[in-house]
Amino acid sequence: MKYLKFLLIGIFFGIVLVKSEAVSWYRIFEMFKFQSFHMYGIIGSAVGLGIIFIQGIRKFKIKSIDGKEIYLPPKEKSFIRYILGGAIFGFGWALAGACPGPMYILLGTGIFSMLVVIAAAVVGTFVYGLLKDKLPH
């Protein structure tokens, strides 16, 4: 089954984020208070190794599993959408203590009130889709 590998990646991702406590509201609070290195260590080491991985893919022209060239689309150039959209996201992240990955993971840990957050996030995305053309990008 071709989806099995994605299921396994998701399971692995969920386990790592729970065991790292990166899904914890408390850890996000602590991060935004600059009171611990923990979250910065996680993100920093992920990005550090990520840079090496992506540079390695480029340098050694590593092909994807189906033999295709690996291409990571560059992000569209802009300022306002990133700073403004990012800040709006940041408000929600610090309040809920969960971003879109951890939301699902936390639901799995048995916190069913997270369904309210997930439903509201779907509505938020829907409203963005409605207002998209009226917002500065």
Place this chain on the structure above:
Amino acid sequence: MEPILQPWPWYISGPLIAFVMFVLIYLGKTFGMSSNLRTLCSMGGAGKYSDFFRFDWRAQKWNLTVVLGAVIGGFFATTFMSDGSTIALSNETLADLQDLGFSNIGETLLPPEIYAWDNVLSLKGLSILIIAGFLVGFGTRYAGGCTSGHAITGLSNLQLPSLIAVIGFFIGGLIMTHFILPLIF
């Protein structure tokens, strides 16, 4: 077994997250969790209201499968891989949260003050979760990505837009944590 059951240090967790990103890229995909929110809208028929949701959501089934896995992973980790230890927060954090009136700090992943049903089923509690979720869903699409798409993948790919987005995440997060949370609690 001991080290597996205890919380994992950052220098183990961070590289494992990078590994997740690498595997997805190797499989010809990208690491971006917030895209699934758009997919869910599209599946629900949002294409009738905005062309932003008019795309072939079936091509995103792999990412929804990652989400399903993440839910299972969350269940598995808490059920079989946890020793129930309290989160080792810094003393300053504990003191700050006590000042806000929080108790049993770090004994669960999420504060009961926000996520326990007693509190969720009040006007204030429900509003907190709905507003927070809405801001996450709206902001992440406006910014074109979340922590996985911008902070991990975008920064790893040395994308300036992702750096701007992460600065945005922090502007919002810092204002919320330092100025708004004390007003709420």
